[in-house]
Amino acid sequence: MSVRIADEAARVFADPSAYADEARLHAAMTHLRANAPVSWVEVPGYNPFWAITKHADIMAVERDNLVFTNSPRPVLTTAEGDAQHEAMGISTLIHLDDPQHRKVRAIGADWFRPKAMRALKVRVDELAKTFVDQMYERGGECDFVQEVAVNFPLYVIMSLLGIPESDFQRMLTYTQELFGNDDAELQRGESMEERGLALFDMFTYFNEITAARRARPTEDLASAIANARIDGAPLSDIDTVSYYLIVATAGHDTTSATISGGLQALIENPDQLQRLQQNPGLMPLAVEEMIRWVTPVKEFMRTAQQDAEVRGVKIAAGESVLLSYPSGNRDEDVFTDPFRFDVGRDPNKHVAFGYGVHFCLGAALARMEINSFFTELLPRLKSVELAGRPEHIATIFVGGLKHLPIRYSLTR
Template structure:
């Protein structure tokens, strides 16, 4: 492994949100990086150097050592030097506007995670199945009512996981559309269709303005929720967060607002992306639907493979707290490491035939939910809602094919289908 530096023309592509609108192109870029530059440095003009981490084992080695590879001190996603400085100027020296679990290090991360962790463990999530299945049945009926054509991503996949998580949190249905809009502004700020209207995505100052506007809207909304749930607690996650304590004291307000924000955004957007990608795969791969209809026990594996295939959280950035040797490379204290989860989930050394969709893949130790102590808090709920949805839909699907060209969002962070046009027939 002699190639220490990645050619700028190759590395620069993964710094551009528009690149991720073409998943085939992305897969080819990371295939080259895994082969020729598995752990090498990208020096893209305007950015601090980043180690680009593409191999599955390396990503796991980093993410299981939170005490060495930090999440709180630098931007968690790719950010230019100018953007990072603007952020610190804007926030009074902080590297982030939000203060979610994603942005925390130990011991603070575990202390805040424990506020809700028990409610997202498998035993607690299993009790939600009747509620989730009722929602899944309604969306299956809605899909049937749209036959023979719909845009599955735009018409259903955006909304089903949204309703599940927000109903669990305790947010009324009248406000769900608002939460979807804020999610898209936050995660797909660079997508021409989904960005905040009028925003200039080429201006880092404008991007930070968008994030601040999103935070301000969440704060305005959830400050009222916090006050209500403290005065009148209910059986919902909103009451748990509002009354949650860390070290015997109420959560700091920015952290509490951010807790609600991540539940209201990442709590559905990643599952929406995976569900949309799963339908896309079903529609374009002959025989897959019939295979699942013939053997419904494969649906759980279909969900798991969909997560690997979609990998909606494509990357996170960490910084080294101290010197460390990885894959024979000398990582220095303060170095930035770009962890490509989408590359790790296509790693030829970790997955047999990684570019083939296999609902019976076993084992399937993907890192679609991350790894280590930062592994997705909502992973069990996400699996439940996808399994319930497909158990309701697949037996009723009689015919399915793509009805046009599918299209991905243009986002370097959370990416999934924004258009999945399908032609289909369903039993009533």
């Protein structure tokens, strides 16, 4: 018989403030990897779950997608949040399992394949130049997150969807409220009902987009989603809006977090900044290291459909597991000196995009955006330093820096 280990350190995963304190978070995860890599977690206000912290175990659970399914609990939220999401019937890609997941994923897949990425690269490079130019025009000081990093990927993903530029700021607000609903600065309100209004407003907006694209189709991803058919039938309104929701939010916030955290890492590791500036050919490896370092998606959940076992620990049918991606990406068994930021790290088998059938649909776009931005910025960057204290979002799902005050000098 295996013993159910409940290490107190694992309670950190249900504490949004822990993700705003990286030293505390990583200390807890390092302890868990060494002492309780599969730990039972019971926290008031949350349905219980197992915390999985080792890279190999995360990969094994992701690989076994028939035993460990996304439904009915794809992300960690409060018990009240679990009930609310079930009542609303939200059905994004992260909520679905095969065979339905495979069919729905195919709707957007062509928009993120290499051919499509090559066609989009010109626009991404133009936007990267635009936002670096804006940094130059600001005169050498800015809050890099709020003035640059949140806007660049927002413009990319909204352009891909075909959303008018006049609505970009509204979508940014909705996204920050959704992913920042545990952060006092970003959340819509204090109650679950108030926080749910951001999701309701987003649904209302995308219902209008659906109606417009069905009445008058256009050559953009929004039109492809609105007019998609599964097994000969159109998507329901809730499924259509759910698709927009995952593309618009995950396609923006994760990339902005990586760009912000990547710049902070370069500032705090000037030898790596100089190394990358002197050897631009390292950029693809540097991009992967930034993604590993930041790991903007903090967790996904899986639920056992039958009795299973992870690292010798019995997981009963119906029990949920939390896959801690930041912990997997600091696993000492996989990464040499995992707490060292290394722009030339190779190999770099990070799990920041997930693994298996649920591997991130937009991974190629995210890599391209990060690459384009730093390829534009670094040759023009003469100096850069922190101009204040960086601040992280309080979250348990997606996030990174919310403020990064910097002082810099750029060439025109």
